[in-house]
Structures are given as structure tokens and as C-alpha cells.
Amino acid sequence: MVTIQVKDVNYNYNGFKALKNIELTLNKGQVIGLLGPNGCGKTTLLKCISGILTPSKGDIEIGGYSLPELDNTDRARTIGYVPQAEEVNFSITVFDTILMGRKPYLGWKPSKKDLKIVRNLINQFELKDLAMRGLDELSGxxxxxxxxxxxxxxxxxxxxxxxxxxxxxxxxxxxxxxxxKKESKNDILVLIAIHDLNLAARYCDQVIIMKEGEVYAQGGPEKLNKENIEPVYQVKIKIKEIDGHKIIIPHSEQKTPHLYEEDPEKIPPTTK
Known part of the structure; x- marks a missing residue:
């Protein structure tokens, strides 16, 4: 069984503690949602797990092997990483972009198997009409x-x-x-950072809720409750169920601090 074990992982950015003593065990065959407000450490944790960043402290094991023990080829055959956004500064076709994913397996030229995998993905993703288009010509x-x-x-x-x-x-x-979701049923471990709590409740088998670089709560979708969401996101919510799906609704009236509540010195002097 392919598992990820995150052992006491910390990460510092110029003295700022982005991750603090993270301990996780993640198993294959699941969609695991990583949630929390902006700046809570989600992207940093994903980059550590993907090997893009090296933890300041602690270790990450994949399938029993410490991540630094895997060479670049083994790592690329084990982990597929999709960033938040990818800048395209040159023209490359959709076909060639997908073919780049076969780099860990390529010899001096693509094999029939490599080309078949690319064609199958193009059909699966309904990209046939775009295969020869440049990536810079596509919508987001x-x-x-x-x-x-x-x-x-x-x-x-x-x-x-x-x-x-x-x-x-x-x-x-x-x-x-x-x-x-479909890929997770092929025994792939899918780890996804996601902002939309309702989509997380619907699609994730497990959730990890982060706050200020730490794991605040972890478990099934039932962890998306008032007791966890309100203190992490600093909003009041109500939860409904529609057609068997949990719907998380923020209250329409949220208390917003007045400018002068935060800094009394900004109160302008009274004039007569």
C-alpha cells in the first residue's frame, strides 16, 4: 500500500514558521482535501510532499522510503503535481504538453506505449479538437x-x-x-488543496483542516462542522442538507470590525 507519512514536518520562510510539527498518515484510494484560509500553509505542505521544498525539520516518507532517497526519475513516476497556475511563456501544443508527462519513461524517442497513453488522455479529457493548438491559445x-x-x-x-x-x-x-474522484478509484492517492467547502464536503473522502501552519482537525467530511469551520475561518455558518449533500452557508451578517475599533487613535477629533 502506498502511503504518505509526514513526520514532525516544519518549514520556515526567513524565520516565519509556515508549517509547525505536522504529523499525517495518508493512504491510497482516497481524495484527501486540504483546507484552511489563505496563508495557513496548504501550498507549502503540498510542495514539501511533492519534493519541491525541503522541510526545515522532520521527514516525509512515501511507500516506506524517505523522500530525499528517491531520485528525480523515481519521484516523477510516483508523484504527479499540478500547481495553482502555470505560466506559459512559449507556444507548445496540447499533445506535446501531455507527452512531457512521459519524460520519466522516455528513451531517445517516444515509444508506441507513450503515444498511446497520450492519445488516450486526449480522448478521456475531450481534447481531441485542441490537440494541435498551442497551450497559450486555450482558456483557463x-x-x-x-x-x-x-x-x-x-x-x-x-x-x-x-x-x-x-x-x-x-x-x-x-x-x-x-x-x-475517478483516479482515486484506481488506487491513486489524490491530495487536493481546495477553498470551496461545499465541493470538499461532496468530493473528499477525508479532510485536513489547517490553521496557522498546524493541523487543526482531520477526519471524514463530518469534520466540516461549525466547531471546526467557525474558529478556523472566523465566520459564522449554518449547515443544511439538500438531496443528501451537506451545504455550508455563511451567515449573511458577519461582524466586521469598524476602522476605529481596531485603532482608537484613528478616531478623528471632534469639531465644532
Whole structure:
């Protein structure tokens, strides 16, 4: 069984503690949602797990091997990483972009198997009409699908998605999450940072809620409750159930500190 074990992981940015004593055991065959407000450490944790960043302290084991023990090829065959956004500064076709995911397996030229995998992904993602288009010509939703297809071309055991639904319309959000759910059923461990609590409640088998660089709560979707959400996000919520799905609704009236409540010195002098 492929597992990720995060052991007492800390990460510091110029003295700022972005991650504090993180302990996690994550198993394959699940969509695991990483949640929390901006700046809580989600992206930093995903980059540590993907090997992009090296923890300041602690260790990450994948399948019993410490991450630094895996060379670049083994790591690329094990972990597929999709960033929040990927800048495209040059023209490259959709086909060639997905083919780049086969780099850990390529010889001096693509094999029939490599080309077949790319063609299958193009068909699966309904990208056939775009295959010869440049990546820089695509919409945000189309481009995100291509980047995900490239990661899946690696045939990874672990798929790490950093807020893949950001800036996508609801149709493309659902497409992305349906793909993630389907891949988890192929015994892939899908770890996804996600902002939308309702989508997390619907698609995630497990959730990890972070606050200020620490794990605040962990467990099944039932952990998305008032007791965890309100103190982490600093908002009041109510929870409804519609057609068997949990719906998390922020109260329409939230207390917003007045400018002068935060700093009494800013109160202007009275005039007569």
C-alpha cells in the first residue's frame, strides 16, 4: 500500500514558521482535501510532499522510503503535481504538453506505449479538437485540464493538486473534481488543496483542516462542522442538507470590525 507519512514536518520562510510539527498518515484510494484560509500553509505542505521544498525539520516518507532517497526519475513516476497556475511563456501544443508527462519513461524517442497513453488522455479529457493548438491559445479551464492530463501521463501513485479549481467556472470545477474522484478509484492517492467547502464536503473522502501552519482537525467530511469551520475561518455558518449533500452557508451578517475599533487613535477629533 502506498502511503504518505509526514513526520514532525516544519518549514520556515526567513524565520516565519509556515508549517509547525505536522504529523499525517495518508493512504491510497482516497481524495484527501486540504483546507484552511489563505496563508495557513496548504501550498507549502503540498510542495514539501511533492519534493519541491525541503522541510526545515522532520521527514516525509512515501511507500516506506524517505523522500530525499528517491531520485528525480523515481519521484516523477510516483508523484504527479499540478500547481495553482502555470505560466506559459512559449507556444507548445496540447499533445506535446501531455507527452512531457512521459519524460520519466522516455528513451531517445517516444515509444508506441507513450503515444498511446497520450492519445488516450486526449480522448478521456475531450481534447481531441485542441490537440494541435498551442497551450497559450486555450482558456483557463482548458489549460488546467491539459496540465492535469500531463500529470496523469506520468502514471503516478500520488496526485497532488494545488487549488486546481481556482478561477474556473462551475462546469470546469466539477469536471476537475470528477476526474480526481475517478483516479482515486484506481488506487491513486489524490491530495487536493481546495477553498470551496461545499465541493470538499461532496468530493473528499477525508479532510485536513489547517490553521496557522498546524493541523487543526482531520477526519471524514463530518469534520466540516461549525466547531471546526467557525474558529478556523472566523465566520459564522449554518449547515443544511439538500438531496443528501451537506451545504455550508455563511451567515449573511458577519461582524466586521469598524476602522476605529481596531485603532482608537484613528478616531478623528471632534469639531465644532
Amino acid at each position: 479551464g482548458q489549460r488546467q485540464k491539459v496540465i492535469l492530463a500531463r500529470a496523469l501521463a506520468q502514471k503516478p501513485k500520488i496526485l497532488v493538486l494545488d487549488e486546481p479549481t481556482n478561477n474556473l467556472d462551475i462546469k470546469h470545477q466539477i469536471e476537475m473534481l470528477n476526474i480526481a
